Amino acid sequence: MKADQIDDVVKLLREAYRGFVEPVVTQVAKDKDPYKVLISTILSLRTKDETTLRASIRLFDIADNIYKLNELNEDEIERLIYPVGFYKTKAKNLKKIARIIIENYGGKIPDDLDELLKLPNVGRKTANLVLAKGFGKPAICVDIHVHRISNRLGLVDTKTPEETEFALSKILPKKYWIEFNDLLVPFGQNICRPISPFCSKCIISKYCKRKGVNKSR
Ligand code: SF4
Structure with missing residues (x-):
C-alpha cells in the first residue's frame, strides 16, 4: 500500500x-472524560473487551472521578476490577495513580504525553489513547x-x-x-x-x- x-x-x-x-475504550470514551479513558485503558491491558467493560462499569459506579478512586483501598479496587488481567498489580497502580494525580496535578489528568508516561502502568499506547480520546488531541x-x-x-x-x-x-x-x-x-x-x-x-x-x-x- x-x-x-x-x-x-x-x-x-x-x-x-x-x-x-466498537472496542470497549471507544465506548467508554464517548463521555470524553480523560479519567475514564485512562482507567479503562489500563484495565483493558491483557484483558478481553467484555471483561474490561464489566469491570469499568463496576468501578465507575463507585468511583466516577479520581477523588472517589483515591478513597477506595486496594482490596476494594481489586474486588471491583476482578477478573481483569493482573488485577492485583492494576489495583495497586490505580491507587498510586489516584494519589499522584491529586498530589501532583491538582486532581486533573495531565494532557501531556511525557507527564502521562510518568504514571505507573502507563506506556505510549495508553498515553496516546488518553490524549486522543480523552482530550481530542492528535495522537x-x-x-x-x-x-x-x-x-x-x-x-x-x-x-x-x-x-x-x-x-x-x-x-x-x-x-x-x-x-x-x-x-x-x-x-x-x-x-x-x-x-x-x-x-x-x-x-x-x-x-x-x-x-x-x-x-x-
Ligand atoms: S486481511 Fe489483512 S493481510 Fe489480508 S488483505 Fe486484508 S489487510 Fe491485508
Whole structure:
C-alpha cells in the first residue's frame, strides 16, 4: 500500500467499521472524560473487551472521578476490577495513580504525553489513547492490531509498536490520527486476525502487500 492510497483505505475501513462491535475504550470514551479513558485503558491491558467493560462499569459506579478512586483501598479496587488481567498489580497502580494525580496535578489528568508516561502502568499506547480520546488531541495509539496491520499493508516496515507510531506519524495525515486506532482494532479482531487473516473477504485487500502473511483464509 502506498501513502497516497490512505484516503481510500480509511473510507473503506469506515464502511467496514459499521458492522463491527466498537472496542470497549471507544465506548467508554464517548463521555470524553480523560479519567475514564485512562482507567479503562489500563484495565483493558491483557484483558478481553467484555471483561474490561464489566469491570469499568463496576468501578465507575463507585468511583466516577479520581477523588472517589483515591478513597477506595486496594482490596476494594481489586474486588471491583476482578477478573481483569493482573488485577492485583492494576489495583495497586490505580491507587498510586489516584494519589499522584491529586498530589501532583491538582486532581486533573495531565494532557501531556511525557507527564502521562510518568504514571505507573502507563506506556505510549495508553498515553496516546488518553490524549486522543480523552482530550481530542492528535495522537496515534499503536497497539498490537495497528502495529500488525500497518506492517502487513506495507504502510510501515517496523519491528515494534513504538517504531510504528513514529513511522505512521510521518505518513498518516493528522486528520486520521485519532480515528486510526478505532478503525484498525475491530478490523484486526474480525478480519485481519493475527493468525490466518480473512484476506478473501477483506475490503482493502487490493491495497495490501500482505507482508509476512503466510497463511490466510
Ligand atoms: S488483505 Fe489480508 S493481510 Fe491485508 S489487510 Fe486484508 S486481511 Fe489483512
